[in-house]
Amino acid sequence: MTPHPELEPLAASFGVPVEAVHEVPGGVANRAYALGDDLFLRIPRSAAFEQDLLKESTVIPAAIAAGVRTPAIIEFDTTRTLIDKPYMVLERVHGTDLVDGETPPREFWQEVGGQLALLHQAERPMGAPDDDGGGDPRPTVDSLAAQGYLDVGIAAWLLGVFDHLATLIPEQKPVLLHGDLAQQNLMTHDGRLRAIIDWGDAAWGPPGMEFAKLTLEQVAATLPGYRAAGGGTDQAEGLEASALWFHLSWGISGLPKQPQPGRRHWTAPPASRLLGVLRFYASSPPDPWPTLIKKAQH
Template sequence: MVAEPDFLEQVAAVARRHGVDPGELKEVAGGVANRGFVLGDELFLRVCRPGYEADLLKETHVVPAARSVGVLTPAIVEYDDSGHLIAAPYVVMERVHGTEPTNLPTGLANQLARLHQLERTLDLSGVGEDGWGDPWRTLDELADRGYLDPGTASWLTGWFTRLAERIDGSGAKVLIHGDVAAHNLLAGPEGELRALIDWGDAAWAPRAMDFAKLPLTQVAVLLPDYLRHSQSPESEEELAAAVLWFHLSWGLAKLPAAPWPGQRHWTAPTTSRMLNILHFFTTAPPQPWSDLT
């Protein structure tokens, strides 16, 4: 392990390499997979933490593809995994000035529609596939372990069966960002989306999965606008059912997890997803959501 003073000197060396005075270098708090540093006014440095090397390399393939269809995401200026300057892979990217939004940023629907144009025929190194999972197996395991009583498990089994009937044929896989959440969005002063960042979770997956890390109240607002811009063959009802599938499936799967305090994303607490679903369906959701229970 590199000592912190030595590591910071390595970061300073990268700054100098790009013509930035180390005095203009500032670390940004947060980041599970990478440590982030502002390099002056125009550049941003991300240094990979151990275990996330493949995700950072994946980003070097995904970001150009996303930018090719007009997705707002910073260009990669340099990727280096040689260990010559920093004893870890790193990327230097364009810096986009913006802040984490507190509300749904305008323009997000259009950006996701652009991204989802990229279908499985495109060969992107390191981008794997993801899918629907098996919630029925999850329910069996939760019931066996005492997290659910048999009656509740049976009710939830029926809910997934009804959702499955609605989303049959909605499995076309597109390129998804994989972590569309407030901490990966940069917005301007008027609430407009300026960038979608951090592509380490990108995958070939059903488009509905890209709406699984936003609260359902926001998804219900976002989907009609998304479909106006999208080439999706799915109706709003089909897409809403598929999004609900992921929220419900992931929420149930997380119930037995250990608490993870101190995280800023809303899905970190073990019960957040399930309580968000409860809140959504008890506050008169619009059509087609109200028919999905």
């Protein structure tokens, strides 16, 4: 018996024998399959994720038009004729993501930065929702202190950090965000960036939020390439301040959440973001990162 007989009509429509259909594990929103050597199939796991695939059908062409390396859509079908769910077939990228691949060289992150600069200059496509990243985190700090997740002294210090960061972050013009720029969505081969994939979390929001799902070490390596390609040229240290704002904000809000064993993304464990900030600052990061915290202590 073939492993995926339900996909045989769809595979046949592209001239791919069902024996050449192989599931690729790891996706949260979609089941993913390699259709032979050249095509890649994505099917939403539930109705709740179907709107994300619809969003991708408009965001991916906008990203490609801006010059971003991402697989082109070969077919997007909502008719449920060949299978009982909507699906998207894309070009297949041959490479590995950063979860399974080797640590890339610094030049890789320069490429990522350049790609993000192109993306952030793209026109807003239909279907890209507004997203501010959750708003002001300071009420959350107060709430977690009241619930006993934070002691009073740490809460007061965090409020001071956010107050200081707020003075450094300029008003950010919204841009098209990938929204899930993380290790599992960056494809690499021979130390080079092959493609940015998975646009289901794309949104229209502040540029600094784009850097919230990379580690801060990766952010620090990416920003020079981003700026060199014309991204955030008027923000000085504002990009670093904004990235740190989201790392701390999302890290704090994640403290009460339950663990999610088996997830591939590094931010799944509730304390990972905050421990990531600690690791970064323990590594003697370059300017202007140290001053973002030190000045807040005054």
